[in-house]
Amino acid sequence: MPGIAVFVVGLALGRWLGTAPLPGLQPRSSVLAVLGGVLLLLLLAVGVVWQLRWRRARARALAATRDSNQRIQALFNQAAVGVVQVDAVTGAFEQVNQRYANILGLPMDALRGRKFSEFIHPNDRAQHAALKHRLGLGDVQEYQLELRLIRSDGAIIWVEETTSPIGQGVQGQALNLGVVQDVTERRRLEQRQRDNEERIRIVMQRLPVGLAILSDEGDILYRNDRFVFICGYREEHAATSDGWWALAYPDENQRTKAFERLHQAKMRAQALDGNIEPSEYRIVCRDGTTRTVEIGGVVMDGQYLITLQDLSQRKAAEEEIRYLAFYDLLTQLPNRRLLLDRLQQALVAGARRQRCGALLMLDVDDFKTLNETRGHDQGDALLCQVATRLRDSVGTTHTVGRQGGDEFVVVLEDLGDDPVHAAAMAQEVGQAILHALRQPYLLDGQKCHATVSMGATIFQGLDDTVDELLRRADLAMYQAKNAGRDTLQFFDPRMQQVVRERATLEQDLRTGLAQQQFELFYQPQVEDGKISGAEGLLRWLHPLQGFVSPAAFIPLAEESGLIVPLGEWVLQAACAQLALWAGQPDMAGLVLAVNVSPRQFHQAQFVTQVLQALAHSGAPAKRLKLELTEGLLLTDVDDTIAKMVQLKQHGVGFSLDDFGTGYSSLAYLKRLPLDQLKIDKSFVHDVLTDPNDAAIARTIVALGTSLGLRVIAEGVETEAQRMFLQDNNCHAWQGYLLSPPVPVAQFEALVRSRASLPGLADLSA
Known part of the structure; x- marks a missing residue:
């Protein structure tokens, strides 16, 4: 120590100055003896001062070290995470803090000497051992791992462990410092989120409505099973919205119109409440069939949730209901209800365009006798064949319907603006019908002949009513019956004369061409x-x-x-x-x-x-x-x-x-x-x-x-x-x-x- 060293040096020097001379020298004077004494006293004083200062510095250093150790120990014990020092080789606990002991559910004293591996879940031990081995070899400076620990009460918890080497202990052994945080709750929440996402995914997959998620760039990020079931297009067929529309609408003009309609709906949704208004589309599916679907959705953050609903069954049901309401089940022709509606529409259209039309009413001659002699089944079969021939004779541009019983009605539209010309065209159609219905019918393997009587009336505009037209055609039909049946009669006698003259002229025209x-x-x-x-x-x-x-x-x-x-x-x-x-x-x-x-x-x-x-x-x-x-x-x-x-x-x-x-x-x-x-x-x-x-x-x-x-x-x-x-x-x-x-x-x-x-x-x- 510095004070003791000074003291020893001073004592030696004093002795040298105040004692007998060395061999071969003269005795020292008293002055020197006095000086030696003084110097000795000075050196002793300096030594004492230095000694006091050294002791004080040492005391302060020891106090600082104790304070530092106490603070470190306090931090170690009071850390919000578990901290542990373990033997790098054996894995035995050297020191643990209270939080770590709490995590394992044991007192700190009970953990000293035990090994960390004792508490690791068996399924995680191999992975932990491998990382610890790499840390010991110096391959890694530290490692971090989430693993399961088994508490003293048998409960399994998840922890996040971060381990790194910290040098040697008091006894020279290599130590590792481990920081452990309980992440069980976080893992539970993450698992709950994954479970919720999986449930949502399962629900979305099994929803009876097709769902797809589109990015703002048009990529199809997700599509559920129902979406694929409806249209048939998987990711390998159409990965983008443009690709999907190209398949669903092969016709470019139709595709442009449909795509523009959906685009406008998206724009309105973004400007309003985010809901894409559903609209009907007629798409071509992967199997080549055509389906009516309803497409709607919701605008999300940078994405679109698109719904696809198959309306085929609903449309079919609606069509069946409409068919039952407006069509005759036996002949598949429009029934009286639809006939009246079509006739009213024809009147309105004729008035708007100043065009003429004609109403033909006909019934089967002697149908009652046929029904009674051959039976109602044969009568129904005859009516079905009459309906078929009527459709073939008139075509799809005009309306053919069943009034009821053996009565049928034909509505001819757009016959020109001249009533005489319209009557001539009606005459031509009527004669074609009479000719077609005169041909033999096959009933139960046997030929049968039947004719019809037909009445006609011309209309133009709304001066006529539906009821009035039906009355006129009905009167003309009975005139045809009175005239011998199998013929056509017009309600207006003057019109009838014009029709006859035109028929005569047509015959003369044929003769003139031949001659x-x-x-x-x-x-x-x-x-x-x-x-x-x-x-x-x-x-x-x-x-x-x-x-x-x-x-x-x-x-x-x-x-x-x-x-x-x-x-x-x-x-x-x-x-x-x-x-x-x-x-x-x-x-x-x-x-x-x-x-x-x-x-x-x-x-x-x-x-x-x-x-x-x-x-x-x-x-x-x-x-x-x-x-x-x-x-x-x-x-x-x-x-x-x-x-x-x-x-x-x-x-x-x-x-x-x-x-x-x-x-x-x-x-x-x-x-x-x-x-x-x-x-x-x-x-x-x-x-x-x-x-x-x-x-x-x-x-x-x-x-x-x-x-x-x-x-x-x-x-x-x-x-x-x-x-x-x-x-x-x-x-x-x-x-x-x-x-x-x-x-x-x-x-x-x-x-x-x-x-x-x-x-x-x-x-x-």
Whole structure:
């Protein structure tokens, strides 16, 4: 110690200075002896001071160490987690705190000397031993592990253990420090959460409603079993919303509409309460079937919970209920209730569009006798066959229903705006029905004949009521029975007369076609002052009535289907005439135009008919021009274009007749291989007095010119009209100004006499 060392040094020095001299030296003086004594005293004093200071410093250090140890021990004992020191090799407890003892349920004294491994659950010991071994080898600096411990009372708890080495103990053994925290409650809550999630998952999987979760980017994050069951599309088939819609709606237009409807519902949901309003969709499932589903959902944080509900069964049930309410169970036809509703709708539609309709009522002649002789089963079988033939005769555009018993009703709609024309169409349908129902029936393997009596009445607008129409048709039906049955009678006697006259005219028309009573008249067409060709117009020379107006027989031919053979005859006659003109120099350059009806044009063999007529006659195809009406384009534009292109390749020309009175769409004008537009005579007639007609005529000329088409006007009757057209760049025309339609000889004479037509003066020369 410093004080003792100083004291020893001082004592030695004093002795040296105050005692006898060393051998060989002179005795020291008394002064030196005094100095030695003083120095000795000083050194002794310094030694004492240093000794006191050292003791005080040592005391303070020991006190600090005790305080530090006490604080460490206090922290060790009062830590909120369990802390333990264990022998790194044996695993025996060296020191534990109170919290650790509480975790194991034992006093601290009872834990000293015991091993940590004694309390580890058997299933976790291997994992703990492996980590402890790696810590001992120095592979890891510490390890953390959740494991189970067995308390003194046998309870199993979960703890989180963190262990690291802390050096050597008093006896030189290696120590590990372990910090243990009881996480049993946390594990319990986590397990409860997992259990809840599993229950929710099971519930969602087994819900009778399809569920899917979509991300904001459109990925399908989840879909339950019901969702897959309804549509059939699993993750491997459609992982995204876009992929799912592409499968559910193969048609792009329908898919765009459906997807946009759902997108709008999502936007409304985000702006309002988050609920996506359910809506019905018609989807295609993976097995190819079509189902009606209801899609709705909820907007979540960045995601969408989508519900998918199959409405097929509900729709089927609704359909069955509706069917039972509105359809006859025996014949599967609309019953009286639905018939009355359809008839009322027909009246409203007719009033709105100013179109006529007809009501036909019929019952089976002598049905009561058949029922009594053959039995009700045979009677029901007959009614079923009658219903089938009625449906086949009328088609799907009109309503056929069972009034009750053996009475049936047919509602014909959209028969035109002329009552006479409507009656003629009703007559045609009625006769087709009578013919179909006259054919033998097969009842229980035996042939049976039955007829019906039919009454008809025409309606237009709401001036008539449903009850009044039924009464009229019923009276007309009994007139048919009184007239001998198996016939059709109209309620209005005057209408009946008109129908009979039209029926007679149709028969005469058929006879006239067979006996070659038709011929072509020719009306010259002028272009740049010269006759460039003619329009061939059909005329009928009736043996008794003389020339019959085309306005009388052409519509009848259209309705009866005779327009097809008539049109074929016109084509053959026109080609034959062109072949004759081809051998005459003054006629060879003429173009002959003929009208083609929509019904004729849409015949599958139309192109073949035209080409055969050209080939058989030897007529030049480039001199034949076919005039088509705009109404023809409404049926099948693609078919029309295909046929026109085929004939165009052979040189046949095309003119669009009556332009401006029908469909008049620029969309088809761009696509059709036309050569000419024809201004309808209704515009030409008032072109000088009606500014609208004048504007339309100018527009048609400008439109045709811009599309590279020639424009011709029909119905030119005055020089002023011709001059107006010429001033507006329309240089082709036809009309009574030059000549009405005339026989071929008269037309040829006119052509030869008029080599050029520069103006009206030449026409009157």
